[in-house]
Amino acid sequence: MSNYDYDAVVIGGGSAGLTASGIAANFGAKTMMIERERLGGDCTWSGCVPSKALLKAAKVAHQIRKAGNYGLIDSEPDINFSKLIKHVHEIRDDVYREADAPEIYEEMGIDVVEGMAYFTDNHSINIELQSGETKVVTSKYFFICTGGSPYIPPISGIEEANYLTNESLFEIEELPRDLIIIGAGPIGTEMAQAMNRLGSKVTVIDMADRIMVNDDAELAEMLHQRLKEEGIQYVLEAEVGSVRQENGNIEVRLSQSGEERVITGTSLLMATGRAPNVATLNLEAAEVSYSRKGIEVNDKCRTNKSHIYACGDVTGGYQFTHMSEHTAKIAVTNALLKVPMKVDKDHITWCTFTDPELGQVGATEKQLLEKGEEFETYRFPYHKIDRAVTESEGEGMIKVHAKKWNGKILGVSVVGTNAGEMISEYAVAMKNSITLRNLADTIHPYPTYGLGARRAADQWYIKNQSEWQVKLIKKVFGYRGEIPDFSDPDRIV
Numbered sequence: 001m002s003n004y005d006y007d008a009v010v011i012g013g014g015s016a017g018l019t020a021s022g023i024a025a026n027f028g029a030k031t032m033m034i035e036r037e038r039l040g041g042d043c044t045w046s047g048c049v050p051s052k053a054l055l056k057a058a059k060v061a062h063q064i065r066k067a068g069n070y071g072l073i074d075s076e077p078d079i080n081f082s083k084l085i086k087h088v089h090e091i092r093d094d095v096y097r098e099a100d101a102p103e104i105y106e107e108m109g110i111d112v113v114e115g116m117a118y119f120t121d122n123h124s125i126n127i128e129l130q131s132g133e134t135k136v137v138t139s140k141y142f143f144i145c146t147g148g149s150p151y152i153p154p155i156s157g158i159e160e161a162n163y164l165t166n167e168s169l170f171e172i173e174e175l176p177r178d179l180i181i182i183g184a185g186p187i188g189t190e191m192a193q194a195m196n197r198l199g200s201k202v203t204v205i206d207m208a209d210r211i212m213v214n215d216d217a218e219l220a221e222m223l224h225q226r227l228k229e230e231g232i233q234y235v236l237e238a239e240v241g242s243v244r245q246e247n248g249n250i251e252v253r254l255s256q257s258g259e260e261r262v263i264t265g266t267s268l269l270m271a272t273g274r275a276p277n278v279a280t281l282n283l284e285a286a287e288v289s290y291s292r293k294g295i296e297v298n299d300k301c302r303t304n305k306s307h308i309y310a311c312g313d314v315t316g317g318y319q320f321t322h323m324s325e326h327t328a329k330i331a332v333t334n335a336l337l338k339v340p341m342k343v344d345k346d347h348i349t350w351c352t353f354t355d356p357e358l359g360q361v362g363a364t365e366k367q368l369l370e371k372g373e374e375f376e377t378y379r380f381p382y383h384k385i386d387r388a389v390t391e392s393e394g395e396g397m398i399k400v401h402a403k404k405w406n407g408k409i410l411g412v413s414v415v416g417t418n419a420g421e422m423i424s425e426y427a428v429a430m431k432n433s434i435t436l437r438n439l440a441d442t443i444h445p446y447p448t449y450g451l452g453a454r455r456a457a458d459q460w461y462i463k464n465q466s467e468w469q470v471k472l473i474k475k476v477f478g479y480r481g482e483i484p485d486f487s488d489p490d491r492i493v
């Protein structure tokens with residue numbers, strides 16, 4: 001029997017903390033979860049949920065404007081922004097009630113505490129309760145799930161400017177007229193499209209030479225072109241020098257290809273990455289190692305202290321809700337069951353929920369080339385997927401990287417409608433060693449976007465077919481047809 005108050009104490013009640021607590025309690029561990037604000041964390045309150053609700057409204061507005069694409073009449077949507085924000089808040093509340101509310105976790109036997117936790121030694125924490133009191137708690141294991149906050153680069157004048165981040169964007173009542181976004185990563189790109197479609201004039205600035213730098217360059221460029229066509233202005237390879245706010249206007253001074261430029265707007269959204277929430281934890285008292293990027297963990301999510309684990313955004317790395325859940329499962333299973341599970345680095349997935357969506361599973365083409373891996377790329381365009389054609393969503397591309405000889409899938413990138421769902425099929429396939437041959441032989445319902453995955457897999461068969469094989473078949477069976485033209489390596493059948 002342990003002398004500690006708890007078997008497992010989870011600090012932070014976002015995606016990682018909720019998962020870690022639920023699994024720990026399910027394993028029979030006496031568990032406490034501590035949250036300083038509201039259970040649900042970034043995902044529910046200032047991340048995935050509000051951003052996806054806003055993107056959906058923006059997509060509907062766009063479709064109304066472009067109704068002619070579907071045989072209807074184009075018209076201008078009537079947008080009441082403060083009503084829309086209220087709707088976004090209602091959706092957040094729904095998600096909170098259904099998945100995050102304390103009662104759900106208390107029913108599982110978890111002690112849920114509202115307060116700010118920090119270490120006093122490596123088995124003890126203090127919790128500053130809302131009442132002002134301090135509670136002392138000891139535990140055999142700790143799971144640090146404190147997430148991250150917006151990272152604001154040290155740009156001259158930024159601290160005096162009234163800029164927005166993901167923490168304030170979903171609380172504004174009025175649509176920004178001219179929105180400047182610094183950062184063309186997932187947050188900057190999703191929010192640029194949402195706000196532009198809702199009526200803001202949007203300019204996106206990034207120091208990189210392209211948008212969505214972690215995604216496939218060709219597919220990210222397809223998305224970039226689409227966003228430009230929709231009216232979003234991009235200023236790339238820009239070195240931001242200073243920000244100044246005056247009389248309700250924001251000025252961003254930057255240099256681009258040696259030329260000084262000033263971009264003006266009415267609001268500024270900073271989407272320049274994330275910083276780990278470590279400052280309040282007093283990690284020194286627990287002697288837990290961390291860096292600027294986050295708490296250092298091994299592939300079992302263990303810190304340098306064998307009984308202290310960290311999961312989710314606080315560890316840096318892949319900052320997605322599903323990765324927070326995955327790493328929480330790895331941490332708790334290792335700690336409480338001693339089952340040596342590792343983070344599944346070969347099958348990381350993500351999707352940016354722009355229209356079209358941009359998704360990834362496993363290795364990108366660039367990563368495979370850097371590794372010197374031998375592979376073939378099998379492509380299939382959306383305009384050959386009948387479902388996409390019937391829905392006027394024919395812009396898109398599937399790129400599957402696989403071994404030529406056995407069809408083993410190494411990575412998949414998709415840009416197009418429902419890319420996130422397509423990626424999920426590939427994730428199951430890759431995780432379970434399902435090859436392109438298996439996918440091509442699997443009956444997919446017609447007409448679905450998923451059928452595009454089968455047709456992309458068909459390309460593996462086709463690319464493995466050669467002239468001599470057809471000649472042999474013709475000879476053996478006495479067939480009289482023509483030999484297909486194999487001269488074009490990119491032919492799609």
Ligand SMILES: Cc1cc2nc3c(=O)[nH]c(=O)nc-3n(C[C@H](O)[C@H](O)[C@H](O)COP(=O)(O)OP(=O)(O)OC[C@H]3O[C@@H](n4cnc5c(N)ncnc54)[C@H](O)[C@@H]3O)c2cc1C
Binds near residue numbers: 043044187277
């Ligand atoms: C705009 C936006 C859109 C996003 N969209 C997506 C998406 O579509 N899909 C996707 O997969 N991911 C998305 N993400 C990323 C996703 O939201 C995060 O990866 C995920 O929420 C991280 O979960 P977490 O539990 O690690 O951290 P968090 O959700 O940040 O939770 C950490 C919790 O710990 C609490 N805490 C911190 N310090 C203490 C302390 N000392 N004591 C007690 N409590 C403490 C915090 O209050 C917080 O509630 C998005 C992020 C943003 C910003």
Ligand SMILES: NC(=O)c1ccc[n+]([C@@H]2O[C@H](COP(=O)([O-])OP(=O)(O)OC[C@H]3O[C@@H](n4cnc5c(N)ncnc54)[C@H](O)[C@@H]3O)[C@@H](O)[C@H]2O)c1
Binds near residue numbers: 184188238
């Ligand atoms: N759909 C999704 O899954 C989704 C959506 C939104 C956010 N997220 C998560 O949230 C995390 C944070 O997103 P993000 O977009 O803020 O971060 P990011 O790190 O992915 O992108 C930040 C961008 O800002 C640019 N930048 C940084 N400093 C700059 C400067 N001083 N001047 C000009 N440009 C600068 C970078 O070049 C980069 O392109 C992501 O890593 C992602 O994991 C996920």
